[in-house]
Structure formats: structure tokens, C-alpha cells
Amino acid sequence: MDIISRLEQVSVSRFHYKLLVMTGLGWLFDAMDTGIIAFVLPVLAKEWALTATQVGVIGSIGLFGMAIGAVLAGSAADKWGRKAVFAVTLLIYSIATGLCGLAWNYESLLVFRFLVGFGLGGELPVAATLMAEYSPAASRGRFIVLLESFWAGGWLAAALISYLVIPYYGWQSAFFLGSVPALYVFFIRLAVPESIRFLIDKGRQNEAAAIVSGIEQAAGIRPAAQPMAAAKTDMPAAAGTKIAFSELWAAPLAKRTILLWLIWFGIVYSYYGIFTWLPSLLVKQGHTVIKTFEYVLIMTLAQLPGYFSAAFLVDRIGRKATLAIYLAMSAVSAYCFGQAGSAEVVLFWGSLMSFFNLGAWGVVYTYTPELYPTRIRAFGSGWAAAVGRFGGILAPVIVGYLITGPEGFAQVFTMFTGVMLTVAVVVWLFGEETKSRTLDEISQ
Secondary structure, eight states: OOOOOOOOHSSHHHHHHHHHHHHHHHHHHHHHHHHHHHHHHHHHHHTTTHHHHHHHHHHHHHHHHHHHHHHHHHHHHHHHHHHHHEEEEEEHHHHHHHHTTTTOOOHHHHHHHHHHHHHHHHHHHHHHHHHHHHHHGHHHHHOOOOOOHHHHHHHHHHHHHHHHHHHHOEEEEHHHHTTTGGGGGGHHHHHOOOOOOHHHHHHHHHHHHHHHHHHHHHHTTTOSSSSSBBBOOOOOTTTTTOGGGGGSSTTTTTHHHHHHHHHHHHHHHHHHHHHOOOOOOOTTTTHHHHHHHHHHHHHHHHHHHHHHHHHHHHTTHHHHHHHHHHHHHHHHHHHHHHOOOSHHHHHHHHHHHHHHHHHHHHHHHHHHHHHHHGGGGHHHHHHHHHHHHHHHHHHHHHHHHTSTTTTTHHHHHHHHHHHHHHHHHHHHEEEHOOTTTHHHHHHO
């Protein structure tokens, strides 16, 4: 059998869970750095006397960096490898987060937040691509959603840092702690393998065969008597051929690209509009900063069962149904959250909103790399993520304008309800099911 066929036949083993943890920790650190800014903003707005618009721009500038980072890192990962780009982008956002703690004014913070976003945006689609290319077809959805579940751990870490550190040591200390993940790069270089499909696509068959042999041994499979046959990927590149943007719009990828761009725009617009502003919105509703951090911490805990339930369903009822249901329920929860009055009702609907929204995110990260062939998998995923980040750029600024009105809180969440319902309908009507299909079958 050829190398890829041998890889596909390896059942879930310790190797896959080790890779999940190694990439997942990078994901966790990514979320921690993203979450810290949401908790810092209420304190920073008061200390620096920032307007609502300025607070929205701080949230948006990081997303602008994420959009650029996603495109450039996706292209780099298809050219130089998933592993190298994964490590470099993690190093960039960790160092930039520490620099945020040294910011001396509004403008300098914007520069550092852009750099943080650049690294964050580059790391996420590359990590998901690497995990997707190693996961067995029957459980690929579960593994990618579990990878995404590390995001909740990162937000929990950010919430705990903010709750335990910011009130006593200042907002700068939270950013300094956010720079610690830079040390993790050394573990990535030692423990994370390069993508088999990438190696084959680049003609590095011997390296790919050696990695697959190691995976087979870890799974208790006897070495084959015959050496592994060479393999071709689903869409091999001609020597020296550069990846072109037009490839995303050639049949049959054009329909998939349009679908993914709509999904990404809607889900990123809703997520960053809601969760970047959430602590500040609750403070504006009359809750103290300490109480707000407690509420957001509880809502963040609801993300974990949201991920795990999506991981259970995504390989059973499929990507399409799971994503549409979770988006629709997230929309309902957002509407009820916007109408909530008491703290108990806020917590209930906020937790459900967090549960369904982050479960939907897990499915999106599963679905995206599946719809592109190896040659442009990270590139296509990066562009989809980048388009989504532009939605995230708009959302915090729009929330900043809407929240100033007398019914601003309710209007904000009614808007997000409409966006998420629209995306749910698009997925249900036009989504393509990829459950239990190999990456090569989907590409063909």
C-alpha cells in the first residue's frame, strides 16, 4: 500500500491524542491571549478615559491583524510546512502580548494588538489543518472539535488571570503572563511532526514513510515486509508552481469557498462582537467589574460541554446538521440574553449562548480544511478565516455605536440573533456533508 493508505488505516492511537494535546495547547494559549484583552478593556477604558468607539477599535485592530496573518500563514504553511508556521506564529503572538503590557498610550497599544492578531490569525487555521491531515476519516470531526475545545480552556485561563491578577497587580500583569507561551515553541519543534500529506506533496516521500512507520509502531502494528509505495496527494502541484488565489474559485471549489466565507463572516462577526464586548456590556448594565468577571467566568465554563456535545454529534449526525442546529440555538440564546433583566437570567441565557456558539466554532474548524485539497488546504482555510476576521473587525465597532442608545443592549443582541439565524439557514440549504469521507474522497 502507498503511504497515505497506510496512514488512513491506522486506527485512533496514543499518537493521535498526543498530537491533539500538542496542537491543543497552542490553541489554548491563543485563546488566552484573545480573552485577556476582553477582560482588560473595562479597566483600561476607565484608566485611559477611552470612548466606546476607541474600545471598539482596540477590539477590531487585533482582528485586522488576524485577517492578514491567516492569509499569509496559510500560504506559508502550504509552501514551507504546517509545523514551522505553527511554531513561528505562536512565538509572534506571545511576544506581542508581552509588549502590550508595556504600552504607554492608546496608539502604541493598537500597534501591539495588531501584532498579536497577526500571530493568532496565522496559528489557528494551520493547527486545524495539521490535525485534520492526521486524523482518521471516521473520527476526524471529533478530533477537530476537541482541538477547538482547548479554546475554552484558554478563555478560562484568561478569566482566572483577570479575576485573580488584574484587581491587585494591574492590567499590565495580565499581558506579561500572556507572553509565557513563547516558551512552548521549543516543545513544538521536538514533539510535533510535519504533515504527511504536505511532505508527499513536496516529494519528500522518505520522510513521510518514516513518520508513518513510527505511527504504526505506536499503534502496535507490525512493520510491513515490503517498503511503502510512493503516494500522490489529491491535487499535486507541478514543480515550481505557485498557489494562486484563482484556484479557490475554480470548479468545484468556488461553491465551497462562497459557503465557507459566509459561514466564517457570520460566526466571527457574532463571536467577537459579543465576547470582546461582554465584560464591558455587563459593566454598563450596572454590574461591578469583579461581578462581571465572575459572570463571564461562569459563562466560559459552559463552553466546555458545548464543545464536547458537538464533538459527540459531528461524526454521528454530520457537520451540516450539527452546525445549523448550534447556530440556530445560539441565535435564540443571544436574543433572550439581550432581553434579560436579573443576574440569574443573564447567567442562564449567557451560558447557553456560550454553549452553542463555541460548539458551532468547533464544527466550523472541522469543516473548513475538509473542503480543500492538500495543495491549497491551509491557503483556503486561511482565506476563509481572514474573511471571517473582517466580520470581527466590523462587529466591535458597530457594537460601540449601538450600545450608546437607550435600548442599546437589546439592539446589540437582536442584531446578532439575525446574523446567526441567517448563517444557520445558509448552512442547512447549501452545506455539503463530509462525514466519514477521507480527505481524498472529498477533494475528488
